[in-house]
Amino acid sequence: MTAETLLTWARGSAFDWAIGIFVFGMVLRLIEVLSLGKKPDLAEGRGSGVKGGLKTIVTRSIPRASVFAREPVRITNGYVFHVGFLLVLLFYGPHIEFIENLTGLSWPALPGGIIAGLGMITMASLVLALIFRLRNPVLRHISTVNDYLAWAVTLLPVLTGYLAYSHAVLPYTAMLALHILSIELLLVVAPFTKLTHMFSFALSRWYQGYQAGYRGIES
Amino acid sequence: MSGPSVEKGINFIREQIDAPVASFFSSCVHCGMCAEACLFYTQTGDPRYTPIYKVEPMRRLWENEFTLWGRIKSTLGIAKKVTEEDFAQWEELVYDGCSLCGRCSLVCPVGNDISGMIRKIREGFSAAGYAPEGLIGATTRAITIGSPMGVRLPALKAQIGHVEKETGIEIPLDRAGAEYMVLLSSMEIMNFPEYLQAIARIMRQAGRTWTISSKAFEATNSGIQIGASDLARELVQRVVDAAEELGVQTVISPECGHAYTAIRWEGPNLIGRPFKFKVRHILEVLDEFREQGLIKTRGKEQARLTFHDPCQLVRKGGVVEQPRHLLDLVAENFVEMTDHGAMNWCCGGGGGVSANERADELRLKAFRQKKSQLDEIGVETLVTACANCRITLEEGLEEYEMDIPVVGLTETLAEHLVEEDQEGQG
Ligand code: SF4
Numbered sequence A: 001m002t003a004e005t006l007l008t009w010a011r012g013s014a015f016d017w018a019i020g021i022f023v024f025g026m027v028l029r030l031i032e033v034l035s036l037g038k039k040p041d042l043a044e045g046r047g048s049g050v051k052g053g054l055k056t057i058v059t060r061s062i063p064r065a066s067v068f069a070r071e072p073v074r075i076t077n078g079y080v081f082h083v084g085f086l087l088v089l090l091f092y093g094p095h096i097e098f099i100e101n102l103t104g105l106s107w108p109a110l111p112g113g114i115i116a117g118l119g120m121i122t123m124a125s126l127v128l129a130l131i132f133r134l135r136n137p138v139l140r141h142i143s144t145v146n147d148y149l150a151w152a153v154t155l156l157p158v159l160t161g162y163l164a165y166s167h168a169v170l171p172y173t174a175m176l177a178l179h180i181l182s183i184e185l186l187l188v189v190a191p192f193t194k195l196t197h198m199f200s201f202a203l204s205r206w207y208q209g210y211q212a213g214y215r216g217i218e219s
Numbered sequence B: 001m002s003g004p005s006v007e008k009g010i011n012f013i014r015e016q017i018d019a020p021v022a023s024f025f026s027s028c029v030h031c032g033m034c035a036e037a038c039l040f041y042t043q044t045g046d047p048r049y050t051p052i053y054k055v056e057p058m059r060r061l062w063e064n065e066f067t068l069w070g071r072i073k074s075t076l077g078i079a080k081k082v083t084e085e086d087f088a089q090w091e092e093l094v095y096d097g098c099s100l101c102g103r104c105s106l107v108c109p110v111g112n113d114i115s116g117m118i119r120k121i122r123e124g125f126s127a128a129g130y131a132p133e134g135l136i137g138a139t140t141r142a143i144t145i146g147s148p149m150g151v152r153l154p155a156l157k158a159q160i161g162h163v164e165k166e167t168g169i170e171i172p173l174d175r176a177g178a179e180y181m182v183l184l185s186s187m188e189i190m191n192f193p194e195y196l197q198a199i200a201r202i203m204r205q206a207g208r209t210w211t212i213s214s215k216a217f218e219a220t221n222s223g224i225q226i227g228a229s230d231l232a233r234e235l236v237q238r239v240v241d242a243a244e245e246l247g248v249q250t251v252i253s254p255e256c257g258h259a260y261t262a263i264r265w266e267g268p269n270l271i272g273r274p275f276k277f278k279v280r281h282i283l284e285v286l287d288e289f290r291e292q293g294l295i296k297t298r299g300k301e302q303a304r305l306t307f308h309d310p311c312q313l314v315r316k317g318g319v320v321e322q323p324r325h326l327l328d329l330v331a332e333n334f335v336e337m338t339d340h341g342a343m344n345w346c347c348g349g350g351g352g353v354s355a356n357e358r359a360d361e362l363r364l365k366a367f368r369q370k371k372s373q374l375d376e377i378g379v380e381t382l383v384t385a386c387a388n389c390r391i392t393l394e395e396g397l398e399e400y401e402m403d404i405p406v407v408g409l410t411e412t413l414a415e416h417l418v419e420e421d422q423e424g425q426g
């Protein structure tokens, strides 16, 4: 198989399958959660559950001062990773083109050099996250093979993307094929690991926020 | 009723898994931040006390039975099942190592209500027979005698007699049609009669009618702490029956945190219908009186003092500003601890931990969190609004040889009442 046929496959049926599994998996997870239902709260409320739910979806992105003070580096690193990853994903020219082909939507891109820099920062934050996971007693205790799998499939697209951009190893076509395949791997794995949180975070924040809003308590 | 068994325990845990729980487990990213919020971890450094780890058996059950991947693993026989050994191993984490303080739930970045899940998993542990002796005893006494500490009506009547003699105010027992029905915690009846005294004086000044029911005067709900909803329901029902029989408008939960969330939030959900009366914490009522100008005070405490927010009031009850308004009336030198209010640290004795002698050593270790908060600001008096916090704080302070008296907010307020019409009556 040549690099070209690999790229064609990666862009073609492999991509369709990956997206299919991703969407099916995520919808399934959502149904698995929602179908369990929730009993109504019969206690006399103080406020609006809906407001509380929506508020918490937003405010939970900001750490509590007292916990931030205990773990400033770990929390900051979490931000760096999420912001870096999203910027690279959404503001690299070819990514935007790809999305435009798919959806017709388009927006201005960031210069390639900046994206490359962001990619490096993102990878550095992932490496740091791994070091924390391996060394922090709490993280060591609660981590499972799942966490390392999720880590690896998140790193691979960033790494292969960077290598393709910088033409460091392998011819461009081959590297690009690997890049796309690594994204497909991420898509396939995501619904069956903690990466589900990319959507379900809104649901869990909503549930806690809803109860808090209704009861008039902090969340 | 059949006795406890592991099978029953697993069934009970399964019953607790609803959409919120499933969303919490789906979202957990294993970031470990919840540990940083939990005094049982911060003060021991033992990662087993990581909040989310305390509900691992529940997570496993959820994965095995409510997710596709888990079901495939279960079918292939490669899923890790929940076993009797797990119950034995986790019992200490679920009861001794958690005061249900709710602090972890406020820091989880994906919004998991971990504290709520620990409350839920206890249903399974108590059904499986894996619960601490101290809590089993308290719950049994609550059901059979009517009080977790074994306080009976004659003891209450004796206390009422003392208070009436001392204040010259009649304490109305079983008075139908009163506005308020006052609940007490056993701890208050036995150790802090000043609370009842304060209530009598404040109610007189506010000109409000109130009563105590001889059938349901106990506020503490051990059924909730141990995680036995059927027993918790029975205890709530007693209060509901008494309140509805007397036709009161509002039931007042005493200076006790868990009692408040038990009757305020869990109560209606346990009996399966809304109450026909309102439930308020005593601090909410007092602050209402203050707003309405029904409380007149004179003079202020000069001591440098701070307020320990009971977890169940501040985090789960939403009673945050009221104690501050009230302290403003009677305290000149009020200072806040760092992390006061919604992020206050637990005293370590909530969630049944103080009723569980086995956990004493761990609880005193965890108390060092409170100690460091107090050391930082150096106060002469510690005010709180929970009899259970109060006992736990007193024990902790004694253990670490800290000479700080602990007082209740209601009684502190009552000490400053202007009681002109009563002058001379003593
Ligand atoms: S803080 Fe939340 S997401 Fe992080 S480990 Fe704890 S429960 Fe999981």
Ligand code: SF4
Pocket (backbone or CB within 6 Å): B037, B038, B039, B040, B050, B051, B054, B097, B098, B099, B100, B101, B102, B103, B104, B105, B114, B115, B118, B346
């Ligand atoms: S509720 Fe409080 S004591 Fe229990 S795990 Fe959470 S932070 Fe720790």
